Amino acid sequence: MQQLRIRVLGGIFVVTGVLSWAAARLWNAYGTLPGVPVAAPVVLAVIAVVLAATALALRARLKAQRERVPGAKGVDPMVAARAVVFGQASALVASLVAGGYGGVGVFLLLDSLDAGMRRDQALYAGLSVLASVGVVAAAVFLERVCKLPEDDDDEPGAAPA
Template sequence: MLKATRVRDLLALAVLAAIVSWLLVRVLYGSLPPIPVYAGASLYPVALLEVVLAFMIRSRVGKREIGDGPRQLHPITAARAVALAKASALVGSAAAGVWVGFLLFLLPQRSFVQAASEDTSGVVVGAVGGIVLVAAALWLEHCCKTPEDPGEPAA
């Protein structure tokens, strides 16, 4: 049985990614290209897809429509959704950490470096996208849980 994704593991990954990216940006910022506003926007469609998938799976699980028949959620599909959720949570956490590392470097520089001021909006879009992806992934993972049988005591 798979264990639920732990938020503290995701936070640890985000902090590690933020530290590494902050160190790299400190050294390499002058040679990096400008960061467009849409740089981190690719995370949003994935998050939206996962939210839609979560509601579909939640509906089927709630109605106990799990099985091999027509109009039923195949167990392998649910397992694949859990794998997608776990992978997306890690990617979102790492992406959010990288963008936060950028942001930690850019915020103090904004007042006297024009490029830092211009790059901030793209970095914020990316950081929020990573956080949104993590939230969507955790929601999808939660929706894939099987409901407890009311006749059995909780373990």
Template sequence: MRPSKPGLLVGLGVIAAVLTWSGLQIWVSAGHAEPDLVWTTVLTIGLLAVAVFGLGWPVKQWVEGDKGRRIDALRAARTAALAKAASVAGSLLVGGFAGWVVHYVPTLDIAARRSEAVVGAADVVVSALLLVAGLVVERWCRVPPDEDDDQNRMQVS
């Protein structure tokens, strides 16, 4: 599995922001009210970021040489896949909630809109934490090349 590419993650975030913003514009122009943003989303995404870090920590310890506790290879691979999913999901969520906040910017003088924008901004922050958690745990799951492999390559050359 290859590490997440920053350009792809930025592109996904921008696409999500544009789609969210334009979708909200169409929804409102059709006479509908915007769905409410709720604080439980902030809590849920924050807990996901903590879970990704928590699941990646034992793999990091093992990769760095703490071989006292055995780590199953399948668990490490699943952790790497979870980290990749977290980075992609975090990117999409950052973009989506950023599009939502941009939708509220013209009406920030209205108290209800301002409170929705605050919740949206908090969602952007915790989504960015999920993105960072995914990228960091992806990095933790990288296994350095064996020294034996390097020596064998040097001898063959």
């Protein structure tokens, strides 16, 4: 499984942001721009909390397993793999969502914030971007928690045991 690359997530964010900003300009020129849902930052924050809680729980169980604490429950490798896949998928989607709401938010900030509704929409978009960053941070943390330790035997020039 490939490790998440922050540059790739940042690239997705920037490209999606530019495309959504252009789409918002075009949409506003020919009609009314659809609103940013109030639930968007809430749902993203809940996903970030779930990812962080999963990472903390797995980290505690792995630490207890490494230290051979009596009665400690081990971590099934498939559970850890599924958690990492969930985290990676969440990070990719959160990058897309952050770019989308970021582009709309920038459009709303540059267009005009005179109307109260536009100000609220820009606030919801900004909160969605922040919550998406939280999802990405929690997913990266989860991935780091579940990473296997490096194998010393794979070094070039190492003598076989």
